Amino acid sequence: MCGIVGVISKNNCVPILIDGLKKLEYRGYDSAGLAIQNDQGSDLQRARSVGRVVELEQAAAGLEAQMGIAHTRWATHGVPSERNAHPHISDSDGISVSVVHNGIIENHEDIRRQLMVDGYAFQSDTDTEVIAHLTHKNLRKGLPLLKAVQATVAALEGAFAIAVISNRAKRTLIASKKGAPLLVGHGQGEFFIASDASALVAYTKKITYLQEGDLVQLNADQALFLNAQGAEVQREIIESQLSADAVELGPYDHYMQKEIFEQPGAIAATLEMVSNASAVKPELFGAGAAEVLPHVQQVLILACGTSYHAASVARYWLESIAALPTTVEIASEYRYRKSVSLPNTLVITISQSGETADTLAALEHAKSLGMHNALSICNVPESALIRASNLKFLTRAGPEIGVASTKAFTTQLAALFTFTMVMAKLRGQMNAVEEKTLIAQLRHLPSAMQNILALEPQIKAMAQRFADKRHALFLGRGVHFPIAQEGALKLKEISYIHAEAYAAGELKHGPLALVDADMPVVSIAPKDSLIEKLKSNLQEVRARGGELYIFADRDTRIEETDGVHVLNLVDHAGHLSPILHVLPLQLLSYHVALVKGTDVDKPRNLAKSVTVE
Numbered sequence: 001m002c003g004i005v006g007v008i009s010k011n012n013c014v015p016i017l018i019d020g021l022k023k024l025e026y027r028g029y030d031s032a033g034l035a036i037q038n039d040q041g042s043d044l045q046r047a048r049s050v051g052r053v054v055e056l057e058q059a060a061a062g063l064e065a066q067m068g069i070a071h072t073r074w075a076t077h078g079v080p081s082e083r084n085a086h087p088h089i090s091d092s093d094g095i096s097v098s099v100v101h102n103g104i105i106e107n108h109e110d111i112r113r114q115l116m117v118d119g120y121a122f123q124s125d126t127d128t129e130v131i132a133h134l135t136h137k138n139l140r141k142g143l144p145l146l147k148a149v150q151a152t153v154a155a156l157e158g159a160f161a162i163a164v165i166s167n168r169a170k171r172t173l174i175a176s177k178k179g180a181p182l183l184v185g186h187g188q189g190e191f192f193i194a195s196d197a198s199a200l201v202a203y204t205k206k207i208t209y210l211q212e213g214d215l216v217q218l219n220a221d222q223a224l225f226l227n228a229q230g231a232e233v234q235r236e237i238i239e240s241q242l243s244a245d246a247v248e249l250g251p252y253d254h255y256m257q258k259e260i261f262e263q264p265g266a267i268a269a270t271l272e273m274v275s276n277a278s279a280v281k282p283e284l285f286g287a288g289a290a291e292v293l294p295h296v297q298q299v300l301i302l303a304c305g306t307s308y309h310a311a312s313v314a315r316y317w318l319e320s321i322a323a324l325p326t327t328v329e330i331a332s333e334y335r336y337r338k339s340v341s342l343p344n345t346l347v348i349t350i351s352q353s354g355e356t357a358d359t360l361a362a363l364e365h366a367k368s369l370g371m372h373n374a375l376s377i378c379n380v381p382e383s384a385l386i387r388a389s390n391l392k393f394l395t396r397a398g399p400e401i402g403v404a405s406t407k408a409f410t411t412q413l414a415a416l417f418t419f420t421m422v423m424a425k426l427r428g429q430m431n432a433v434e435e436k437t438l439i440a441q442l443r444h445l446p447s448a449m450q451n452i453l454a455l456e457p458q459i460k461a462m463a464q465r466f467a468d469k470r471h472a473l474f475l476g477r478g479v480h481f482p483i484a485q486e487g488a489l490k491l492k493e494i495s496y497i498h499a500e501a502y503a504a505g506e507l508k509h510g511p512l513a514l515v516d517a518d519m520p521v522v523s524i525a526p527k528d529s530l531i532e533k534l535k536s537n538l539q540e541v542r543a544r545g546g547e548l549y550i551f552a553d554r555d556t557r558i559e560e561t562d563g564v565h566v567l568n569l570v571d572h573a574g575h576l577s578p579i580l581h582v583l584p585l586q587l588l589s590y591h592v593a594l595v596k597g598t599d600v601d602k603p604r605n606l607a608k609s610v611t612v613e
């Protein structure tokens, strides 16, 4: 979702702004723009374009200045167009103000109405433009830029991150955040701002994460931080762990492909503390976990999208292995639903980014109902979700750039399985022998994953058959039903083929009516206690002419026949089977998308980090 970059430097900032925006492309956007101001304090210059950052780069050719702000926009208010692209400028009476913004201003209509009464004319359909005009109005009253932005921010309702420059304050960049991520990068005689560290690691690793309500004033040689109450504060500078290489594509064609193949390494890194030990310990989930976890009587898991599917797998594990009652909720539903809270509930939030607005709000809602123990399973160490939780487990997947989540999902599952083991042990549901066996299985996971990734050529061949299909069904049973849901999400997200997942037992309660020769049916067939029932469901599909694509464990004895395509997986993974079975589904959707020629890493209409509700 929208990306912000800002630079104040002694050198030309335009190449840094463009490069930073390119690094933020993965967040999803439909237009881009930048505004700059030179040291002479002459008028702001702006370039904007619809489409990719390379087009903005062309539009900005020849522009040069020491300070600027830039933005990739993911449309919320108003269609993607140059007119609606940021930065927005308010320019009259010799005062120019330029603003970039991520988030939503909920009271923008009221502010707009008043500004129009005051004589301001609006050039765009965005909610952002009110920020530019309101700041202009405050400057016109004689306030210095810092105070003018402060007054503007105080009038805004909603969640946002903003950056502002003006011809009224030479070499000054003001930024503020409330509910959307923003950080400051500290360089040598220069400062940067960005929505996430990936935009800056090529220039500096010294990062300050702005806190809720913070406002920062950057000059070339000084950063002044003010908290939500307007008091001057010191904010910690941390060394980002992100390496510049980690956000490069390397030898791969797409980030999604890179990230699919990084999974064995990502799982090994995530499980390092588990695989190298002989026992699991509560402390894996944070310093306070040993105190909190023994008292937990039920779990409430909140998440969105792929992370919700990881939560749904965890429900099967937690109830069947740890005998721990578990509820899983879509964060955007839970936050607005009247629900009953039980004592001794642990709230678990799962998120790749740790910035998903619905998940953050759902956690706050759970806390407001008295559930204060929160465990966050997250891939971004300094994210808002991690900061809002007293317990944490950091997945070590590395930056995930492709909009379609892959390695974040499997590392979340690895974390959730480890959590299941800890809870099973605490609740007397797992003995030492079982614990050792499961740790050995976790240790074997990376090589089992390699074996499945080696099946890519066969999956690529299968993908050809989906090229002309408009719909697909995904089937799974038990703990593999959420894996079927994840497979369907991946396919629709990047290939734009309509795909739905059903628990296979539900087939004859409705969806079977859809099955004919044009409806490919993808099924996960692990060798588990439900395999014979699943086979009957598959017969029902075949009997109606449906073409089957089955990812089966090796000894399920499902034969390949006319209209039945079977790919056998080498390893059995027992409880860990969902982590293996999702891999062929990721590869299938990747190759179908390639056949269809879609933009794999940046599918239409989607954003990587969904920071608005």
Ligand code: M6R
Binding pocket: 304, 305, 306, 307, 350, 351, 352, 353, 354, 355, 356, 359, 403, 404, 405, 406, 489, 493, 608, 609, 610
């Ligand atoms: O960063 P999060 O894990 O909180 O993101 C949640 C969803 O937006 C995300 O999983 C989304 O569904 C992915 N694009 C799926 O591939």
